[in-house]
Amino acid sequence: MAEDITIPAWKKWLQDIGDQVGFFIDFFKNIFTGGFEWSEFVRQCYEIGYRSIALVSITAFIMGLVLVVQLRPALAAYGAASTLPATLSVSFVRELGPVIIGLICAGKIASSIGAELGSMKVTEQLDAMEVSGANAIQYLVVTRILATTFMVPLLSLLGDVVGLFGGFLGVNIRDSISFHLYFVKVIASLDFSDFLPALIKTVFFGLAIGFVGCYKGFRSNKGTESVGVAANSAVVTASLWIFVIDAIAVQITSLLFYK
Amino acid sequence: MNLVKEEAKKTESTANTKEVVIEIKGLAKSFGKKEVLKDINLELDRGENVVILGRSGSGKSVTIECIVGLLKQDAGSVKVFGAEVADMTDKELKALRIKVGFLFQGGALYDSMTIRENLEFPLTRILKLDDQKEIDKRVEDCLDSVGLLDSIDKMPSDLSGGMRKRAGLARTLVVYPEIMLYDEPTTGLDPITSREISELILSLQKKNKTSSIIITHDMECARIVADRVVIMDDGRYIAEGSFDELHRSGDKIVGAYFKDIL
Numbered sequence: 001m002a003e004d005i006t007i008p009a010w011k012k013w014l015q016d017i018g019d020q021v022g023f024f025i026d027f028f029k030n031i032f033t034g035g036f037e038w039s040e041f042v043r044q045c046y047e048i049g050y051r052s053i054a055l056v057s058i059t060a061f062i063m064g065l066v067l068v069v070q071l072r073p074a075l076a077a078y079g080a081a082s083t084l085p086a087t088l089s090v091s092f093v094r095e096l097g098p099v100i101i102g103l104i105c106a107g108k109i110a111s112s113i114g115a116e117l118g119s120m121k122v123t124e125q126l127d128a129m130e131v132s133g134a135n136a137i138q139y140l141v142v143t144r145i146l147a148t149t150f151m152v153p154l155l156s157l158l159g160d161v162v163g164l165f166g167g168f169l170g171v172n173i174r175d176s177i178s179f180h181l182y183f184v185k186v187i188a189s190l191d192f193s194d195f196l197p198a199l200i201k202t203v204f205f206g207l208a209i210g211f212v213g214c215y216k217g218f219r220s221n222k223g224t225e226s227v228g229v230a231a232n233s234a235v236v237t238a239s240l241w242i243f244v245i246d247a248i249a250v251q252i253t254s255l256l257f258y259k
Numbered sequence: 260m261n262l263v264k265e266e267a268k269k270t271e272s273t274a275n276t277k278e279v280v281i282e283i284k285g286l287a288k289s290f291g292k293k294e295v296l297k298d299i300n301l302e303l304d305r306g307e308n309v310v311i312l313g314r315s316g317s318g319k320s321v322t323i324e325c326i327v328g329l330l331k332q333d334a335g336s337v338k339v340f341g342a343e344v345a346d347m348t349d350k351e352l353k354a355l356r357i358k359v360g361f362l363f364q365g366g367a368l369y370d371s372m373t374i375r376e377n378l379e380f381p382l383t384r385i386l387k388l389d390d391q392k393e394i395d396k397r398v399e400d401c402l403d404s405v406g407l408l409d410s411i412d413k414m415p416s417d418l419s420g421g422m423r424k425r426a427g428l429a430r431t432l433v434v435y436p437e438i439m440l441y442d443e444p445t446t447g448l449d450p451i452t453s454r455e456i457s458e459l460i461l462s463l464q465k466k467n468k469t470s471s472i473i474i475t476h477d478m479e480c481a482r483i484v485a486d487r488v489v490i491m492d493d494g495r496y497i498a499e500g501s502f503d504e505l506h507r508s509g510d511k512i513v514g515a516y517f518k519d520i521l
Binding site: 035120123124125127128129130131132133134135139 | 329353354359364365369370380381384430431434
């Protein structure tokens with residue numbers, strides 16, 4: 001209902017933090033309460049994953065290509081142009097691929113979840129679900145958060161592969177390298193410690209994107225304007241979380257793998 | 260002979276005993292500094308239709324949202340089937356909500372589902388029915404009762420406002436609720452569709468013996484469906500009676516609602 005303007009900003013901020021923690025606990029409890037909505041989960045995986053393939057692929061391809069074109073003069077100055085495939089693969093698989101795909105997903109998926117649930121709130125569909133005795137958290141939140149947690153790593157893997165193809169094209173703009181030799185160099189430069197930590201952090205990216213989208217949508221106000229606000233703040237907050245998670249993940253990875 | 264008379268009296272008195280299904284006492288609710296409900300007292304008997312009239316923003320919807328536990332009151336008591344709603348556990352509240360149907364203003368249909376899926380949703384998720392034949396029968400019967408069987412596989416976006424409200428009503432009725440709460444069921448509809456919805460509410464009351472609270476501004480709807488009308492002003496109920504009794508009332512505020520009624 002109406003926002004209470006008498007509450008100070010710091011108190012509202014604390015209330016919001018508490019509310020987010022409560023929302024996450026609700027989500028977590030509902031994973032295990034039985035009656036998992038498999039059909040809705042599969043539908044969400046399709047909506048979130050399959051429908052993002054084109055966007056992720058195009059972005060990753062262009063990023064791979066552009067990165068090589070930008071890196072080449074710097075490496076060539078040191079006579080190291082031949083290390084382009086290795087430089088690209090390490091930087092793309094370790095860092096750029098996951099973060100860029102994470103940000104793309106934050107823009108596309110978090111906003112879409114926030115707007116969808118926000119409009120369900122405005123049109124009283126969330127209230128209708130609640131007063132009918134159905135478990136809205138299980139049907140709407142658990143399925144969406146688990147679908148993003150599952151699909152964002154897969155999209156990130158896809159982005160890595162497509163980005164390396166983009167790099168192949170980029171290398172061949174100025175130099176000439178065979179497809180076989182390019183990928184031999186790429187695979188030789190990659191290690192288990194490049195691949196696994198990056199994959200693990202994308203799981204957390206997916207969790208953050210789904211959680212933020214659902215939270216912003218569920219907690220939006222009942223005016224039509226709040227749908228836009230929910231979508232917008234979902235993108236901003238999810239993007240911010242991606243950088244925060246990335247910063248933490250880099251510290252943990254360097255402690256564990258790059259001593 | 261006396262014994263027969265006494266038995267007859269006893270039977271008559273049992274028949275006249277009213278079973279109160281909703282009992283509200285001293286209900287108060289504020290949002291920030293705004294006191295929306297100040298002292299609401301209301302009883303709903305089994306099989307009765309009560310219409311609540313009041314100006315926009317007077318807290319009519321807040322009252323019925325407190326009945327289903329969507330909002331928690333600041334003071335007072337809301338009892339449904341004798342149990343205090345505010346004290347209910349999540350499980351008890353869920354059980355209560357199966358017995359109390361709530362029709363939202365716009366129908367609140369789930370717009371990613373067809374009308375069939377909308378009606379199947381409470382049957383499979385709440386009543387946990389798994390016999391597809393029974394589910395199909397219930398869905399088709401309910402849609403037939405609101406005249407929407409032809410639209411069973413349509414999406415909510417393909418329906419008009421009146422059809423959406425009827426589909427929303429069918430979804431609420433598919434679990435056979437004992438109490439119905441209608442939040443402005445005819446708002447935004449043309450007079451003919453409004454009349455159809457009002458007659459539908461009345462026929463459902465007679466057919467299913469449901470008890471209903473109907474919030475409306477539509478005096479024609481109130482005239483058709485009401486056994487009793489209460490009028491709300493400044494967070495309180497200021498008048499109560501049958502439609503005709505209130506129509507004849509000399510009170511200025513009450514009269515304002517009925518001034519265009521012949």
